Amino acid sequence: MEKEVEAVIESSKAIQEVAKTSGQAIEASKQLGGFVSKFISAPLEAGVGIISDKLQFIRWEKQQKLIVKASQIMKASGYERANNPLQLKNAIPLLEYATLEEDDYLHEMWARLLVNCTCSQEPQKMTRAFIEILSQLSHLEVRILETIYSYSFRDIVYLGVTTEHLPERCEIIRSGDDEKQLPPQEVRVAIANLVRLGCLRFPSVIGGGEIYSLILPTLLGLEFVSACTEKTDSK
Incomplete structure (x- = not known):
């Protein structure tokens, strides 16, 4: 009987230690979550979530929005389900x-991008490049691409477009045009990133260098913008 009592006491001590350790872990998680939340645009709860469940709290809302929007696009195109499922x-x-x-x-x-590459009579070929490009774009960079590729690719592929008024508008370069003004610094940085990603290219100049007053399209940029543009045709 004495041994049984001792076993119960030891078990109780072990449980207390586990509870104590768990409490410390929870408190540490909260502290770390609070620290992380200082560096992201989300509340303390989200900071804790980053540690405990890999942003599950934040991502749930985005998942719902993705489902709703993708379903709306599919319905508008006359599709109920994907006919060209993505590879894992x-x-x-x-x-x-x-x-x-x-x-x-x-x-x-x-x-x-999800719908265009999985639902249509001739689905757009999904490439990992499209995914990686979109993951590295800002709102400004997307607006720049959409403005530039609103022109026919054939009309701008050789001469390019002006950048002075991007992202609001641009103009097709004509032979003999005077030198155009540079766009704001923010736009120049955005253009540099789009060139890095292969969505745009700088004109060729003797000795190299970067000319920010005009820019040229690329085939990759054209295909990427097409893959991310809502289609209006149906089956």
């Missing part, structure tokens, strides 16, 4: 990036 190697990173996107317009672009 593309589906997983696409869904991960989409559920982390905080900008509503970019989040909608993820829905368009």
Whole structure:
């Protein structure tokens, strides 16, 4: 009987130690979550969530928005389900990036990319490049691309467009045009990133260098913008 009592006491002590340790772990998690929340645009609860469940709290809302928007796009195109399902190697990173996107317009672009590459009579070929490009774009960079590629690719592929008034508008370069003004610094940085990603290219100049007063399109940029643009045709 004495041994049984001692066993119960030891068991009780062990439980207390576990509870104590668990309490410390929870408190540490809260402290770390609070620290993380100082560096992201989300409340303390989200900071804790980053530690405990990999942003599950934040991503749930984005998942719902993605489902709703993708369903709306599919319905408008006359499709009830995907006829060209994505391979896991593309589906997983696409869904991960989409559920982390905080900008509503970019989040909608993820829905368009998902639907365009899985639902249509001739689905757009999904490439990992499209996923990686979209994951690295800002709202400003997307607006720049949409403005430039609103022109026919054939009309701008050789001469390019002006950048002075981007992202609001641009003009096709004509032979003999005078030198154009440079766009704001923010736009120049955005253009540099789009060139890095292969969506645009600088004109060729003797000795190299970067000319920010005009820019040229690329085939990759054209295909990427097309893949992220909502289609109006149906079956």
